[in-house]
Amino acid sequence: MRPTSRLPLALLLAAPLALALPASHAQDTPAGSASVAAPVDLPATSSTATSAPSAVDLDDIRNFSRVYEVVRQAYVEKVDDKTLMKAAITGMLAGLDPHSEYLDKDGLTQLNEDTTGEYSGLGIEVLQVDGGLRIVSPIDDTPAARAGIKAGDNIVKINGTVVDAQNVDEMFRQLRGKPGSRIELTIVHPNSDKLIDLQLVRENISVSSIKVRELEPGYAYVRISQFQEDTASDLEHKLAELIRKNGAPRGAVLDLRNNPGGLLTAAVGVSDDFLDAGTIVTTRGRLQDANMSFKAHPGDQLDGAPLIVLTNNGTASAAEIVSGALKDNHRALIMGQRTFGKGVVQTVLPLDADHAVKITTARYYTPNGTSIQAEGIKPDIALADLTVNKADSGPVLISSEADLPNHLANEKAQAGTDINDDGSAADGKLATSDYALSQALNVLKGMALRQPAAVRR
Numbered sequence: 001m002r003p004t005s006r007l008p009l010a011l012l013l014a015a016p017l018a019l020a021l022p023a024s025h026a027q028d029t030p031a032g033s034a035s036v037a038a039p040v041d042l043p044a045t046s047s048t049a050t051s052a053p054s055a056v057d058l059d060d061i062r063n064f065s066r067v068y069e070v071v072r073q074a075y076v077e078k079v080d081d082k083t084l085m086k087a088a089i090t091g092m093l094a095g096l097d098p099h100s101e102y103l104d105k106d107g108l109t110q111l112n113e114d115t116t117g118e119y120s121g122l123g124i125e126v127l128q129v130d131g132g133l134r135i136v137s138p139i140d141d142t143p144a145a146r147a148g149i150k151a152g153d154n155i156v157k158i159n160g161t162v163v164d165a166q167n168v169d170e171m172f173r174q175l176r177g178k179p180g181s182r183i184e185l186t187i188v189h190p191n192s193d194k195l196i197d198l199q200l201v202r203e204n205i206s207v208s209s210i211k212v213r214e215l216e217p218g219y220a221y222v223r224i225s226q227f228q229e230d231t232a233s234d235l236e237h238k239l240a241e242l243i244r245k246n247g248a249p250r251g252a253v254l255d256l257r258n259n260p261g262g263l264l265t266a267a268v269g270v271s272d273d274f275l276d277a278g279t280i281v282t283t284r285g286r287l288q289d290a291n292m293s294f295k296a297h298p299g300d301q302l303d304g305a306p307l308i309v310l311t312n313n314g315t316a317s318a319a320e321i322v323s324g325a326l327k328d329n330h331r332a333l334i335m336g337q338r339t340f341g342k343g344v345v346q347t348v349l350p351l352d353a354d355h356a357v358k359i360t361t362a363r364y365y366t367p368n369g370t371s372i373q374a375e376g377i378k379p380d381i382a383l384a385d386l387t388v389n390k391a392d393s394g395p396v397l398i399s400s401e402a403d404l405p406n407h408l409a410n411e412k413a414q415a416g417t418d419i420n421d422d423g424s425a426a427d428g429k430l431a432t433s434d435y436a437l438s439q440a441l442n443v444l445k446g447m448a449l450r451q452p453a454a455v456r457r
Helices: 058-074 081-094 105-116 168-174 231-246 264-273 318-328 424-433 435-449
Strands: 011-014 101-103 118-121 124-129 132-138 154-158 182-188 195-201 203-206 210-216 219-224 251-255 261-263 279-285 292-295 307-311 333-336 344-352 355-365
Touching: 011 264, 011 355, 058 081, 081 101, 101 105, 105 118, 105 261, 105 355, 124 168, 132 168, 154 168, 210 231, 210 435, 219 231, 219 435, 231 264, 251 435, 261 264, 261 318, 264 279, 264 318, 279 318, 307 318, 307 435, 318 333, 333 435, 424 435
Parallel strands: 219 251, 251 307, 307 333
Antiparallel strands: 011 261, 011 344, 101 355, 118 203, 124 132, 132 154, 154 182, 182 195, 210 219, 279 292, 279 355, 344 355
């Protein structure tokens, strides 16, 4: 990511039901770029609210006190004052919008883990299935991977206690703990009834939000699962490594499907990695510090090669900022389904060392000045959420001239080549595993063919 200066706001973006991620600092606006895109017509704001707050009505205070006392005295179970006050604060924030919330010490810890992608545990992604815990995948070079845990394994016991539907949440929480602490897992491999006891030691685990690989020679695939502190720098490193190894790609697919969002600064950094110039996003709120405009710097990682962004209804918030920036700057085609439509920014405001408020402080606008709040971004090319199966077909005895008896040979044919290897088998394999990605690759190839010969990879 390009160098940034620092502002005192912790800006975060994420979809509901997926934990938002706090940033330590927001990227400052380059000199002379603080103006909003032309279509946006919003009043200027000061560092304080634009109007004086109205006095709280005494009747409202009396009603609150009465309700408080009624709950204390008449609720079926005794509730302590601390629990009631926390519930009152939580309810006040929850009544504003789906994204504002009160964070206690555990909530702040979870936020920090999701922000950095680092936590202390075993290095496994776990899914609750039928009241049990199933391993989705182990992370390379972690205690789980070194112990031989594999995708599809089921956790039967944790520290000698059987995992069942009644305790599954508590068992799940036990997988994390302090670095160096020990835990015993009893697992069973798929299609096996042999129980395996494993003694593991928890470690600090770092989870990358970026995966980069070749779809096929000349075409890159970039998957971003969420936007963490190091997402942009990790993208630059991994994409540069792929280019160093395989050469400059003719095109790339950026997969943002089911990406719940994350840090605003990470979204700006990723957008900047694919743009040479132009506005990335602007934010506007009641506080002066919430009014920002982010611009791209020269230096497109793909050097102008065609780019397709895959989206769906789970593409939210920070992922929508990237989609909107690349779409409005005519840098990429958006394929898939309409995005989630979360067009607001949250700020984490500390109350003390162990408590904070995450509150919505701004709306954001794409480079064209569009708010995507509750509307999302419509794809340039819509794709239904489909699963493709290979068509049944009987054996074919003659499929080309080469199958006819006494056919004339091609005088320029290269020895050892298979004329039936036309790429359709590989296309069918990709389509049956990921229909949307196969469609994106086909469109990407067409875009690459339309490039001028001077810049074609």
